Amino acid sequence: MRLVICGTRGSTPAPGPDFVRYGGHTSCIAVARDGATPMLIVDAGTGLRKVTTLLGGQPFAGTILLSHLHWDHTHGLPFFRGGDNPRARVDVHLPAQGADPEAALAQGMSPPNFPIRPSELQGQWRFCGLEEGEHDIAGFAVLAREIPHKGGRTFGYRVSDRHTTFAYLSDHHPLSAGAGPAGFGEYHEAARTLADGVDLLIHDAQYIAEEFPARAHFGHSTVDYAVGLAEACHVRRLLLFHHDPPRTDEQIDAILTGLRDACVPVIAAMEGQVIDL
Numbered sequence: 310m311r312l313v314i315c316g317t318r319g320s321t322p323a324p325g326p327d328f329v330r331y332g333g334h335t336s337c338i339a340v341a342r343d344g345a346t347p348m349l350i351v352d353a354g355t356g357l358r359k360v361t362t363l364l365g366g367q368p369f370a371g372t373i374l375l376s377h378l379h380w381d382h383t384h385g386l387p388f389f390r391g392g393d394n395p396r397a398r399v400d401v402h403l404p405a406q407g408a409d410p411e412a413a414l415a416q417g418m419s420p421p422n423f424p425i426r427p428s429e430l431q432g433q434w435r436f437c438g439l440e441e442g443e444h445d446i447a448g449f450a451v452l453a454r455e456i457p458h459k460g461g462r463t464f465g466y467r468v469s470d471r472h473t474t475f476a477y478l479s480d481h482h483p484l485s486a487g488a489g490p491a492g493f494g495e496y497h498e499a500a501r502t503l504a505d506g507v508d509l510l511i512h513d514a515q516y517i518a519e520e521f522p523a524r525a526h527f528g529h530s531t532v533d534y535a536v537g538l539a540e541a542c543h544v545r546r547l548l549l550f551h552h553d554p555p556r557t558d559e560q561i562d563a564i565l566t567g568l569r570d571a572c573v574p575v576i577a578a579m580e581g582q583v584i585d586l
């Protein structure tokens with residue numbers, strides 16, 4: 310399985326010279342079987358624009374799996390040329406909202422907020438509400454579990470090609486389940502289930518410990534929580550993800566330096582990074 314990290318940020322894009330190496334686009338990861346073009350895209354932040362370049366000039370045929378509907382996970386949709394193409398076939402799966410899934414998405418993408426709505430994208434687009442549980446999506450085994458976040462139903466995912474497995478928890482607010490062993494949130498049961506023994510845990514690492522008291526109510530995790538969960542779940546590698554928009558390249562380097570002796574190998578999401586599992 311090959312992952313290409315196309316967007317690394319949380320909340321809002323971060324352009325500028327201080328963010329060049331780790332990247333400024335919001336959350337998006339393209340997933341492919343070895344040697345194939347991506348069939349599965351996890352989240353549709355502004356990084357989704359970069360997926361088009363991975364398709365070799367072909368229209369996208371596959372699935373976009375959304376963790377939730379916040380802007381930083383959906384704003385790339387109308388700018389995805391590989392998908393907005395008369396020959397594209399795109400299934401969009403999003404956590405079921407108790408309403409028509411296209412209409413739920415259109416609340417943020419339709420006039421007067423945006424010129425077109427999701428159903429007006431070119432090609433064959435289908436919008437599906439996903440419930441918790443095990444699913445077969447684009448040929449991958451996907452476990453969906455609701456995880457605590459703020460402002461709308463949010464899923465974490467465990468994705469496997471039956472040989473290797475990664476877990477994706479981009480936006481996670483474990484503090485809502487209690488302070489947990491280190492004060493950064495409880496090791497939530499759903500998070501543990503998703504992360505248990507995976508080859509790669511991709512986790513919300515928006516804040517560092519010193520920032521957390523003032524921002525704990527924003528609905529995100531600390532680097533410390535991500536590392537603690539990774540250790541508790543015996544994952545093989547942790548990818549710090551959903552970087553805070555003001556977090557500079559140098560600051561992310563410093564975070565990694567501080568984690569050199571962690572029990573689990575830790576890397577930080579970098580735009581354009583290719584991870585083979």
Ligand SMILES: [Zn+2]
Nearest residue numbers: 319320381480
């Ligand atoms: Zn987010």
Ligand SMILES: [Zn+2]
Nearest residue numbers: 377379458480
């Ligand atoms: Zn969010």
